[in-house]
Amino acid sequence: MVTNEENQQRLQSLVREQQKRKIEVLKVFRPLSYQLRIFTSSAPELIVRGGNRSGKTTAASILFASLALNRPVIGMDGDPLPRPWPASWGRDHLLMWVVGYDEKHIGQTIFHHLFEPGIFRLIKDLETGEYRIFRPWDEQDVERSIETIQSEPLIPDRYIDSWSWKDKAANVFESVRLTNGTEIRAYSSRGNPKQGDKVHCIWIDEDIEYASHIGEFRARLADYGGRLLWSAFPHSKNEALVEMSEMAEEQKTWDKPIVEEVKVSLLDNPFIRDDQKHRIGITLTDENERSARIEGNFTYDSVRVYPTFNKRIHCSPCENDLLYDEIDRILAKNERPMGWSRYLAIDPGFTRTAVVFAAVPPPSMFEELPDDEKYVIIEGEVYVKGKGVDDIAKLVREWTQGFVYEAFIIDWHAARQTPMVGGKIIYQQYQEAFAKQNVRSLEGNTFRRGNDDIAGRIEIVRSYLTVNRKGKPRLRINANTTPGLQKEFAKYKYRQTSTGFIDEKPVKKNDHALDALGYLLSIEPQYVERDYSMSVMSPAFRAFQAIQERAKAKAMQGNRVVNLGPSG
Incomplete structure (x- = not known):
């Protein structure tokens, strides 16, 4: 026979269990x-x-x-x-x-959060009389902090x-x-x-x-x-x-x-x-x-390949009025002056392809600078994933149409490869696709070989990031038309082990536009003075120039900005 004392103990035990269940974390937690x-x-x-x-x-x-x-x-x-x-x-x-980092992490952090009491402090709500999570930002709760108790474990016994x-x-x-x-x-x-x-x-x-x-x-x-x-x-x-x-x-x-x-x-x-x-x-x-x-932000500076890259310095238009110059003014309006010497470089990937378009202004714009401090302008990019050669050629045409390009450069290692499905090598595919779109440089329907020395390319790009006596870097990047290149500058990094050792070779990712940039700068693009008179221009070129002139005239009348390059 069960005695009254045993019944009383059993009742007390049930009450204690009921109270414990009321202060289990999944009962009291409310996500903010x-x-x-x-x-x-x-x-x-x-x-x-x-x-x-x-x-x-x-x-x-x-x-x-x-x-x-x-x-x-x-x-x-x-x-x-x-x-x-x-x-x-x-x-x-x-x-x-x-999964914890090591056994110590399992025994201390994981076990504590899942199976030990006290991951929250609780206090009785004055209105409901029920326990809830203590709010240290609530003055009334702070005044009653002595009344707090521990929560039960997330996973109770x-x-x-x-x-x-x-x-x-x-x-x-x-x-x-x-x-x-x-x-x-x-x-x-x-x-x-x-x-x-x-x-x-x-x-x-x-x-x-x-x-x-x-x-x-x-x-x-x-x-x-x-x-x-x-x-x-x-x-x-x-x-x-x-x-x-x-x-x-x-x-x-x-x-x-x-x-x-x-x-x-x-x-x-x-x-x-x-x-x-x-x-x-x-x-x-x-x-x-x-x-x-x-x-909670990632930091890459200790392992970034280009830690000196800074959008406020290397991207134009410049935000600093004291450093604002003619290049900033031109890029702010997305203008593309006809008399600049132009180049493009391509990194043809099987998953992502990047093309960068560069221009070199005439030395007369900055006569006070020595030759090794003259500017190279990155006017724009094609940065696409999952596109075929023909589609890429069409996108390139949007940038090159109406402009004279001195030379095209390509990743020669990738260009010599044959697709897994067989057929022509990548170089031949781009030659034919560019020819179909009438995309040519002054060197014809051909590409120069890109520099395949990774470390060498990195040093060349770094040299162009240095700032000259006017407070400007040699490499000037259009901030409005190069999101892929800017992203890669921030994320291209060296491999780092868990012990902190930094490998001398960068991680092979976030490098498509940067590889193309390296190929381009490795040829040291120069300004080439040429005769852009109508007699040497194609009919399409003459028509495009006429459209530019009309657009400029109309813009001056309406005092508005006209985008004369691709919009995306």
Whole structure:
């Protein structure tokens, strides 16, 4: 027979359990506006990138636990958010991986966020009488801070069926099986990923030792259409993270992106007091470190191939009125003076092709400068992905039509290759496609060989980035017509290992327009004085010049700017 005392103890135990369940994280957590996309994105791959104390690991751990327990995250209105995973997963026994940088990371950061109490402080709401997350930005909460208690673990003990430990004293677990049949396995990024498993979700927290493991992780997720979640500090030396971030940027306009990125910042995190944010900020005197640690931005300066490139210096029109010159005035209006000497260089790729169009002004424009400080102007680019040779030739024609070009230069290594489907070499294909579009230089329907010395090209481009006595670089880039080239200047970098060693060879990516630029500058393009009289011009050239003159006259009457080059 059960005694009254035993009944009383049982009742007290039930009350305690009920109270504990009320303060479980998934009961009290409500995502703030800057976090909401983390919990509603249905992209198969999701990056949560942020600096120190931005809340990225906490948000990712909540999303991971929500999936493991098949419990929804609750929105600010009190209603469950849509679950961003297949409905069938709620009936399956899930296999989930969590990957930390090393075993110490698993035992301290991962274990703490998933299985220990206290990732949030809680306080009773004065209106509802229920516990909610403590708000350090609320003066009333601050005044009552002594009343706060710890939250229960994200994954409470009542959900845990069994553990398998690597080092129990250090909280380094190998796997944990939950009462709903889900199994969570923990791996160090320093080991080789387990092969053969079919996994529903993989959560990577922070950095990984081997970027190449991402391919194996994706293979493990393929069978179930699983999700890859990565919460990370912006480690620019981690090629896999940078690559995923770039994919997310490219897919921003897709209806259903494969990769999505949510960037969170220390400045966004209201759980860190403003005085503490200020304290962290003033101790970071290096601008790059500040950008990474506070704002969650990638920093490339230590490994950038061209760290001296600066849009405010190398792109025209110039923003500094004191340095504004005739070149700035011309490029601001997208004008293309007929008397300049022009060149183009092409980097023909199988996936992406880049063409840069250059012009050299006559020396008379800047007689005070010595020859080795005269300018080369990058007027524009063709920067396309997935286009055939004929399409590229049509785009090139839009830039060259009506203008005389001194020479064309091409990546000679790529030009000699034969496509996988067979047929003519790339060089011949471009020759024929350009001829079909009547695209020729004064050297005819031919190309000069591009300089294949990568290190040599880099040094040549660097020399053109140096600033002359007038405060201007030799290389002047039209800011309005070269987005691909500008992006590559910022992202072209040397390979860096996890130990900080920097390889002497750049990573073979973000280099298409820069390779074309290197080929072009390697021939040291010069101004060539020529007779552009009507007698040597083609009928099309004469017609184009007439159109230019009429457009200029009309623009002067209406005092407006006319774009005489391609618009995109």
